[in-house]
Each structure stands twice: as C-alpha cells, then as structure tokens.
Amino acid sequence: MLLALARAKINLALEVRGRRKDGYHEVVTVLQSIGLADVLTFAPAEGGLFLEVSGEPVPKENNLVLRAAESLRQATGYQGGAFIRLQKNIPVAAGLGGGSADAAATLLALNRLWGLGCPEEFLERLGAEIGVDIPFCLRGGTALGRGRGDELTSLPSLPALGVLLVKPLYGLATATVYQEFDLHLHPPCFPAEEMTHWLYKGQWQLAVKSGGNVLEEVVFRRYPELRRLKEELLATGALCAGLSGTGPTLFALFPSWEEALDKASAFTVQGWRVWVTTTVRRGVRLFWGENDAATSAG
Ligand SMILES: C[C@@](CO)(OP(=O)(O)O)[C@H](O)COP(=O)(O)OP(=O)(O)OC[C@H]1O[C@@H](n2ccc(N)nc2=O)[C@H](O)[C@@H]1O
Numbered sequence: 001m002l003l004a005l006a007r008a009k010i011n012l013a014l015e016v017r018g019r020r021k022d023g024y025h026e027v028v029t030v031l032q033s034i035g036l037a038d039v040l041t042f043a044p045a046e047g048g049l050f051l052e053v054s055g056e057p058v059p060k061e062n063n064l065v066l067r068a069a070e071s072l073r074q075a076t077g078y079q080g081g082a083f084i085r086l087q088k089n090i091p092v093a094a095g096l097g098g099g100s101a102d103a104a105a106t107l108l109a110l111n112r113l114w115g116l117g118c119p120e121e122f123l124e125r126l127g128a129e130i131g132v133d134i135p136f137c138l139r140g141g142t143a144l145g146r147g148r149g150d151e152l153t154s155l156p157s158l159p160a161l162g163v164l165l166v167k168p169l170y171g172l173a174t175a176t177v178y179q180e181f182d183l184h185l186h187p188p189c190f191p192a193e194e195m196t197h198w199l200y201k202g203q204w205q206l207a208v209k210s211g212g213n214v215l216e217e218v219v220f221r222r223y224p225e226l227r228r229l230k231e232e233l234l235a236t237g238a239l240c241a242g243l244s245g246t247g248p249t250l251f252a253l254f255p256s257w258e259e260a261l262d263k264a265s266a267f268t269v270q271g272w273r274v275w276v277t278t279t280v281r282r283g284v285r286l287f288w289g290e291n292d293a294a295t296s297a298g
C-alpha cells in the first residue's frame with residue numbers, strides 16, 4: 001500500500017494579464033505549498049478503479065482522483081486497477097487547490113504503484129490537461145506560474161512561516177470569479193513580478209510584503225465581509241494577508257507556527273473556519289505502508 005500526502009497551495013501573488021484565445025486568463029502567480037494536506041492510500045486492485053472518500057464533503061462521481069487515474073491509464077495503456085481511499089482534510093472550492101493536490105498525488109502514486117516509470121515532466125503535462133494547478137501541486141515548494149498558471153519556474157524557497165487560514169462556510173467556483181473579472185477596471189500592477197524579484201535577491205521579508213491578488217476586488221465587491229476579514233488579519237501584525245486564488249479562503253503569514261496559532265483564536269467565531277499550518281518546501285509526499293518495502297518513496 002502506498003500512502004500520499006497531498007498538500008494544499010496558496011497564491012502569494014496573482015496578476016491577470018488578459019484573456020487568452022483558449023478562453024482561459026493569462027496569469028502570473030506565485031504559488032506556495034502549505035502543510036494542510038489530504039491523505040490518500042493506494043492499493044492494487046483488479047478490474048477497475050475504486051474510490052472511498054471520507055472527511056470534507058466532496059462528490060465521488062467525476063472526482064479528480066478518478067479522472068487523474070483514468071487519464072494515466074489511457075496515456076500509458078496500463079490495464080490494472082487500484083483501490084483508493086481519500087481522507088479529505090482540505091476544504092472544497094476554497095482557493096486552496098485541494099482537488100488539484102489529490103489529482104497530483106494520484107498521478108505520482110499510481111505511477112509508482114503500477115511501476116510505470118513515467119518521468120515527472122510527463123505527469124506534469126498530463127496533469128495540466130485536467131487542471132491548471134496540478135503541475136504545481138506535483139512540484140511543490142515556491143514557484144512562479146505563467147500562462148494559464150501551469151508554466152512553472154521554481155523559485156527560492158521561503159523559510160517555514162506560520163500560516164493562518166480563515167474561510168467562510170461557503171465555497172466559490174473558480175470559473176465564476178474569473179468570469180466576473182474585468183481587466184479594464186484594474187490599473188496595471190505587478191505583485192508577482194515584484195515578489196519574484198525579492199525572492200531572487202534573498203529578501204523574503206520584502207517578498208511576502210510585495211504580494212497581492214487582483215482577483216480580491218472581484219470577490220470583495222460581492223462579499224464585503226472578506227474585505228473586513230483581510231483588514232482584521234493585517235491588524236494582528238501579520239507579515240501579510242490576502243485572498244488565495246479565487247478564494248474565498250484568506251491567508252495570513254507569521255514568522256512562526258506558534259505566532260499563527262496565537263492569533264487564530266480571535267477568528268474562531270461563528271461563520272468562519274480556521275486552520276493553522278506552515279509553508280513547506282515540497283508538494284506530494286509518498287510513503288510505503290508497513291507491509292511493503294519499508295522505504296520512503298519520495
Ligand atoms: C485561481 C487558481 C490560482 O491558482 O486557483 P483556485 O482559486 O481555483 O484554487 C487557478 O488558476 C485555478 O486552477 P484550477 O482550479 O486547477 O482551475 P481549472 O479547473 O483548470 O479551471 C477552472 C476554470 O477557471 C477558469 N480559469 C482558470 C485558470 C485561468 N488561468 N484562467 C481561467 O479563466 C476557466 O474558466 C476554467 O475553466
């Protein structure tokens with residue numbers, strides 16, 4: 001049995017540069033892996049793909065785990081199956097890339113379990129056809145995403161910073177937020193370029209302060225409580241705070257996990273959900289179960 005930790009992401013910076021011919025938006029974004037993770041297990045099975053889900057509610061039908069597994073089978077011609085368990089810890093439709101993380105974990109784990117030997121670049125390309133955040137979830141760490149967000153350049157890592165996540169009870173669909181975005185209403189700004197510059201200079205404090213997400217305006221206009229929440233997060237003395245992706249989760253960064261935890265209690269009020277974690281340097285992690293080769297597989 002193979003166990004996978006599928007880590008969530010936050011967008012430390014996000015610029016939208018325009019609309020592409022394929023209907024997607026041209027973005028420049030700085031993505032960061034965080035410790036909040038779904039846990040998946042994979043065992044060989046004959047005669048198909050079987051999925052069992054627990055934790056955060058997410059439909060089994062058309063689940064990104066099954067879509068990723070099926071596309072790997074199709075791309076390689078592999079005939080065997082798998083029994084997959086998904087313990088869903090990452091909230092759904094939250095801007096944290098949970099579905100993408102699960103798909104990335106599935107591609108990496110089944111490639112290993114089935115002994116396919118596909119290189120990681122191949123898995124990244126396959127993943128990008130399912131969802132634009134999947135290549136990043138495979139690679140992990142800190143990275144710049146261009147194009148649809150899936151043309152990646154790894155960036156110098158941040159130290160392990162404390163991350164406080166606060167989310168309303170509702171979720172938001174990525175496509176809806178992008179649909180409401182009007183480029184003409186946004187003065188040009190380049191938070192992702194600026195952040196990249198400071199990361200390359202080794203100035204992570206300046207880097208995190210230079211972030212920003214142009215989609216905040218769209219989301220905050222519709223949900224003014226999220227604008228107030230961002231102000232409250234900043235008022236705690238956080239290094240920075242912002243909307244992750246298309247939201248609705250807001251993140252705040254602190255110098256340590258303990259400081260993030262210390263500030264969390266102020267937000268554990270009715271109507272909000274709270275998580276405390278850290279930034280991490282890796283994406284998916286794989287481990288063999290006790291009855292198999294006792295080695296960590298990645
Ligand atoms: C906004 C971001 C930022 O990291 O994350 P989330 O907030 O969803 O986590 C990503 O671009 C989301 O990635 P992902 O959730 O994989 O999106 P996909 O399934 O590929 O796309 C969903 C839909 O969003 C719109 N979309 C997505 C990406 C992009 N660059 N331009 C778009 O217009 C398209 O309408 C697309 O059909």
Ligand SMILES: Nc1ncnc2c1ncn2[C@@H]1O[C@H](COP(=O)(O)OP(=O)(O)O)[C@@H](O)[C@H]1O
Nearest residue numbers: 058063064092093094095096097098099100102
């Ligand atoms: N394994 C999965 N985990 C989360 N969402 C999934 C999964 N499979 C399919 N989905 C669907 O993908 C959509 C986006 O989910 P998610 O990745 O959690 O959000 P976001 O794009 O905001 O980061 C949801 O509508 C959900 O129903």
